[in-house]
Amino acid sequence: NAFDQGVAWLDGHFVPLSEARISVFDHGFTRSDATYDVAHVYRRRVFRLDRHIARFMRSLKSLRFEIPFDSDGLRALLLEAVRQTALDDAWIMMICTRGRPPFGSRDIRLCRNNLIVCVVPFIWLATPAQREAGLTATVSTLVRIPPHSVDPRVKNFHWLDFVRSIFEAQERGSDLAFLCGEDGRVTEGAGFNVFMVKGGEVLTPADGVLEGITRASVLDICADEGVPARVAVFDAAALRAADEIFVTTTSGGIVPVVRLDDRPIGDGRPGPVTRKLNEIYWRRHESAPWSEPIDI
Template sequence: MVATRQEGTTVKPLSDGTAFVEGAYVPIGEARLPLLDWGFTRSDVTYDVVHVWKGSFFRLDDHLDRFQRSCDRLRLNPGYGRDQTREILMRCVSLSGLREAYVEMICTRGVPAPGSRDPRLCRNQFFAFAIPFVWIFSRSRQKEGAHLIISDVPRIAPVSVDPTVKNFHWGDLTRALFQALDRGGDSAVLLDGDGYLSEGPGFNVFRVHQGGVTTPEGTVLEGITRASVRELCEELDIPFALTRITPDELRDADEVFVSSTAGGVMPVSRVDQRILGNGRPGPVTLRIRELYWRKHEQGWHATPVDYESP
């Protein structure tokens, strides 16, 4: 077990999670953010999440690319180049010793100059951490399929907050999640301003109908696992399209599933009060999900973590 920062007789482990804060690697329980950082007080922040599975990052370069695009669009400068960011993420994982991990990189606006509200005068800050793998839906829940609720909470309009830039504007997503939990569901999918499906709290949603797969476009995060689903469909000769989807079309689907870095491809067996198929994960979903994890085992889009370097 790796440990750091001995305090008296207490040694705090890095194996519970490792963070990179102000140039130092610390146990996740010791990571701190300045109270006046606009990332905290204004949600003026961007981030990205990549996972590690069996000792390798999955699609690390794609996540680094998206993180840089997000920083550029929000006029944020993390202060570290791409190779440095990669090394920091690698180090967070290797210090923790985690073989399956949820790894996040964050850039905040930072603390403003005293008495100033000018964002140009803030010194942007970079943080990162690695913690044990996070599942949106537990493995046991995935075996029977999750229960999604179509929320009446509208997704924030793209003209206000760009959905392709990962952000912490989760007020609408959190309201919808509470609504779903109060109604006995596992999570929610929100609608855009025109009444079409958008996305859920941390995931993209997919409809399977007559053997083809469709997923919303335009008002959603362009998920990297979503891109993986597209590649898998092409490999399996399953028709795939980005399109508008109505709530009724989702309820009437043959199958439904969601995708996320936090869990991969995850089946849904119920939408609102409608049970899909026989109330279990459908055959198309299972084919995609099985191939997703099998290709993980084969090193698909993998970047191995160096656990040996000091």
């Protein structure tokens, strides 16, 4: 299969990922003028695809991008891209870039926006061993880009605060970094939402973050299973005092964090609430309405 290392769709054609090309003058590249979303397939089932499409459509609208599909058309294209690869476990990326104005112009209204769809082998946030034992994290000294400058609910490639936080975390020997806002509130990290468990209650930052589909799934599970949960505002001190911490992402679901800034969280092992939510997440992943089979 020519597409088993990944497929890309652009300009109306499917090509092997290695052959996908866009202009180096595309404002998506030179100005981060782009939006995107990532859904996933696990064991041939696609997870909450309509939620990802709805979020992508909201992001497009908010940044005035235009694509030649409605939600149903995009859905059909994404599923066709998955079928082309025949991958069991995959990432489904949809990206829209501004494109470029005619040479000699700076007028962004003259850009033809580029929709790019890629399906690639699944990319995990953590290895199986790390998911079992838990990750380590640090509270970054970097401040998250303010939400009134770049809206974190609109998925974007303004990642330099995250990139710097990753280098900082690595220098400190940590796997992940959590960024706070200027006011000290905990926000999120490079590609994941943050949760803590305190006194049996599950808490996640209320705003200033991407409304993650996995985050929403955890809140749904808590509501259905009678686990107390709410969105809240809390600072790094509260996080340090948590009984359990975990992160959520399309790239692996619910991943426990067992050390924060060189101090163990709880007893330094994944806690009971995290383990229970993780188990339910993967169970619900196996059937409708949270997932649907990819038929070849």
